[in-house]
Amino acid sequence: MWKNVEKILKEKGMSIYKLSKITGIPDNTLRNYHSKHSDPSFTNACKIADALGISLDDLREKKR
Incomplete structure (x- = not known):
């Protein structure tokens, strides 16, 4: 999931710090999610x- 978040953050010119401030x-x-040690709860997602x-579906990594 975090790969998609990182991509969108980059596209929007937003930092993890700013995402933290907006989401609370x-x-x-957020940095733990980034290091792939854990996935966010539904509430945090x-x-x-x-x-x-974006939608929750946009966060999902599509598996084939």
Whole structure:
């Protein structure tokens, strides 16, 4: 999931810090998602999607 978040952050010129401020999710928590140690809860995934102006489906990594 985080690969999609990173791509969208880059497209929007947004940092993890700014995403943290918008969502209220601690910066450290977002960085843990980034390092692939954990996936966000449903609530946090919703906050991230809302902050980025995308749907939850856009966060999913499509598996074939």
